[in-house]
Amino acid sequence: MSFESSRSKNSAASSGASRKRGRLSASPWSGRGRKPRAESARTPGASSGVSDHASPSFSTRRAPFSDFQSYMMAKNRKLRDQFDADASTSSLGSGDGESRHSDNDDDKGIFHGVSIFVDGYTVPSSQELRACMLKHGGRFENYFSRQTVTHIVCSHLPESKMKNLRSFSRGLPVVKPSWIMDSVTANRLLNWVPYQLEQLLTASHKQQKLFAFFTIKGEVRSNDATNGTSMNVEKKNKLMDSIGCETDKMANLSKCESEGCAETNDLGCQSYCKMRDTEKKSVEMGDEGSITETRQESLQRPSSSIAQHSTLGDPNFVENYFKNSRLHFIGTWRKRYRRLFLNNTPDARQRKLCVSQSGSQKAAIIHVDMDCFFVSVVIRKYPELSDKPVAISHSDNAKGTAEISSANYPAREYGLQAGMFVRDAKVLCPHLTIFPYDFDAYQEVADQFYTILHEHCPKVQAISCDEAFLDATEISDDPEKLASVIRQQIADTTGCTASAGISVNMLMARLATRVAKPNGQFFIPPEKVDEYSKELPVEALPGIGYALKEKLKSHHIKTCAQLRLIPKEILQKDFGKKVGDMLWNYCRGIDHRTVHVVQEMKSVGAEVNWGVRFRNVEECHYFLTSLCKEVSLRLKGAGVRGRTITLKVRKRKKGASEPIKYMGCGECESMSRSMTVPSATDNEEMLTKMSKELFGSFHVEAKDVRGIGLQLSKLESAEIRHEANTLETWIASSSEKTLGQLRKDAEFNEEKKAEPNMVHMTAQCNSEIAGYASHLSNNDPPPCVNQAGDTSWANQFSLLPPIGHLDINVIKSLPPEIIAEMNEIYHGRLSEFIRKHEDRIDQGNDEFSTMPNLENKRAQLSVDKGKRAIYSSDLPSYKTSTKSFHDCSLAWMIMRYVPIFSYVYHLFFSFKTGCSVLKTVSSVGIDRTDLMPSSLSQVDESVLGQLPEEVEMYLRDFLPAHRNSDSFGGPSGSSINESRRQHGIKSTENFDLHLWMGKPPNWVKYFKRSSCLILNSIAEIHADTGMENLLSSTLQSLILSIPSLCSENEEWDDEAVSIGCEFLRQYIELKVDTDIEELYICFRILKRLTKHSLFFSCVYNEVLPSLQGAVCKNYGGMFQLSFAE
DNA sequence: ATCCTCCCCTAC
């Protein structure tokens, strides 16, 4: 939707009033200047690496560059970094990745030879640590294995977990994440000893600690006094190193950094420079017209020109933009604090599985949220400002369109809100003090915030950098106490206040927080849930934003109480199944969600919709290149690759003028297109190529482009080892086991040797992938199966899908040479298989085509004979089927070895149609028939969430997170079809809460349908009295039939009372202006009715305040009704 | 029916 629409917090109207700033406002802008992040981002040695390496985005890493040379240097450096990351990723498991840059031996990275396993929640997150390790030549293990892991990294484990950790870590260093971050900062591998986890130091470890302490005694003493952090550690390290505790890797990166990276014979570097040159040339040359235009514009436009801050003026635009975008930061921080479920931990396996589901116990959910987060953090230094209106924004310009990011509570008194333009805010509150952002500080506080939460509760679901849900059901009898302890500690540690809401579900906890703010907490007991939720306006419910609110308003629904009057089926019909359910539940305070500690990552992307202005396609392409670079880095940082790439383009709406917001995108038409490729990628050049193609397909005028975004989905893990490892482990154990035995296995199986024939797999997969990747980067056509050369596929026999999995129809449609090769791989059994099948058809007994077999479907090799993009390839067909077999095996093994899983499985795996009967024959000795889900996408999330965390982890980890084997059509015509579908608002008049509108007024329908006899009668009477629209007449008639109606067979429920109340309230609303006398009469009759009927008594009492309120508002007095008896 | 694509909506 357009940023310009009326739902915006900004009114275009109010630009007048440029008043003077208050006295206080001078300081933040004039005094401290406003170099937002660039400087601090490079500050070394912040305690836990807070300032650096926070985001995979390169944009957070370097200062902006003013001249072209430093720009190029930085680019080259970046390229090299990225190259390193590539190398270390593909060198996992086999060393051959290194040959690619063997000329540069010193580029191995400081963590060469180091392999970490991250246990539990850490700051920075395991994702970031992973990115960091891979970037600097180290390795990151998803699973603990004594063979591979050299260091265990963790922080803040509860004591119970510590015990486990002690037992399985035996001898391996257990260190804090700061070891890694500090090492990176120092650009060398620091000694880990000072970073040992103190909590873990048992007798055996103590020796090392004592040793460490002893050798640096003097230093530590003096430093301890200053409560030092990284500085002290840094000193400790120097000492340790000088004693020779551990050999250091030479710090060699800086050499390259200093000069001449452009001349490095680094292949990637050169090709990059070349590419950049051509890019640049094409931008400059363009067509004749645009050259002159360029000249003219740059001459004509002084510093205030549009070009200045747009893509036109800054070759580093994307980079600089992300360095300053608050929304970018809060968007990516969310990831930082979320635990992604690939991060399985041994302790999770070890913990008891019998954490009995608290079925009977009432849940205790705590929602914690920092108060006006950005403001609080910044004004810690200025306590005198805490009761003055303060906001955070990029600019203090009272006439500008900079946005308010956060306003403190005094400022909110003036009506300030996040998202408002500064110029509007200044109108509302002329003496507002505005501070610039301090992103480093926000991150640091957020880190502390989450550390505290995790210290107190194992079940934390991160919502954003300043907000989380805790499930305290099992850990505390007194969640209110827990909340206050947590809030106190947050205040003490961070100097900022947090508020908390406590209730029985996530919805109510969240709503409670709103009441609690600022700096408070609020508990909504189960019995009050109804009461609290009833009074709310619908937009107070999370999930109801501008659009839903408006849609509901058009049905005359403004409050939850009104919403409750609409039957679920009708809501579902009008809003869709899920949304309808949500509305129905939420307005009653019902919420079935559970606190999810781990969450799935489904897409990775980046977009820019500010400052985007182009003159020609070349500039668009250059921008796309930067964006792809960014996305590629983010993918690598997250350790994933994607198969579907989606490009989103915002195009100036026809007739739309220059946006209200400076450099904004204004009124836009937005469109998106995607293509799916057979092999998941994170390769920058590949992305660039694809995104350019997608961009071209829009046929958009370059000058009209106002925003571009790129997103990858259908994600797969970048680490092939992941599944391999798992497979090994599982295969290594043999017979049927109980769950208990299994757990013990998990504890010890790192000791085991895997089957020798399974070990090869990793290396082969890797080399295959590497080969494919290198082809891509050389711009060669992708290798086809035959060229791929290695007969290694034959060796991977054990990984092939059992022959029974193959869809015979698909097989037969394959090119003959592929069939031949497959036949070879299957040692001739394939042709036999085909022959048999043909026999069967002859007998009219085609088992394979009549039996619905999901797995067969998944293994289908969709061969698109049509035009295919250059990067498409037939090769992955094999990979796909191989992969699907992985999935089967893993899932199968879970079922086989863990009886409880069969149970769990039946509990929550829902199949679409025809459950697949999986025929598993095979090379690894499996011979069973079982049901299998094809992926986690078929799992019922809510059930999954209720499982014990361990089970959840298992399932998430062992099942494929995503469907891997759906057909890959490439950008085949259909997937690239422009769609101009209208999403017009459906005007179903199925329900309307305008009760007094319509020919027979709408209330008649409701009353007739009601199960309440009284309401039915009212409807009847209304009809009998000739559809009289005056309520008083109806009530007059009603009172005559009182004896027959009320007292004896009074049957009514809450819903009847509610609709009765709504009926009256709307009547009040309708009549209060125009016919106050009618209202008076009605309520006198009603008062009389209360004597005879409890129902009317309820309705009357509930509506009376509304009546008196309305009367008072309009006439300044109240009805005297009491004498009416 | 179910999947997929192209949206829209929401929250921070």
Added chain:
DNA sequence: TAAGGTAGGGGAGGAT
């Protein structure tokens, strides 16, 4: 000047 991102949920409608 100013930095309107990110990612999940979900609906409509076409393809299968």
